[in-house]
Amino acid sequence: MWEQIAMGFLGLCAGGVVASAAVAFLIGLGIIPRYAGITHTADKILLYEDSMILGALAGNVFYVFRLHIPLGVWGLGIYGLFSGIFLGGWILALAEMADIFPIVARRIKLKHGIPIIIVAIALGKIVGSLWFFYNGWYR
DSSP states (O other): OHHHHHHHHHHHHHHHHHHHHHHHHHHHHTHHHHHHHHTTOGGGHHHHHHHHHHHHHHHHHHHHTTOOOOOHHHHHHHHHHHHHHHHHHHHHHHHHHTTHHHHHHHHTTOOSOHHHHHHHHHHHHHHHHHHHHHTTTTO
């Protein structure tokens, strides 16, 4: 029993370190202030940062202790939608901060069609995710 308690505590601490690093990375990149600026809610920036920290800690607790929320298929769909929006926004903001699209476009001498490429990347991610879950590869 003590071994399980120690392993649970160790897993929670290790997950807390990783979650804190991810939140610090997002805040350090300026993604949260950028979203607040775009939505004209800069006065709520501390609430956004606190929500990210609490979300990371809650995700850690749910993962380590294998807690389940019985919301059914609809709840899973809503969670997947918001998770996808969050991850997509994070990836695009990170790409924008690193200026990946302009650098690649310049290197391959691409002048037209960048919006089409971005939409194609998004659709590819959607189709790939749906295929992944349809085949049950997540088990």
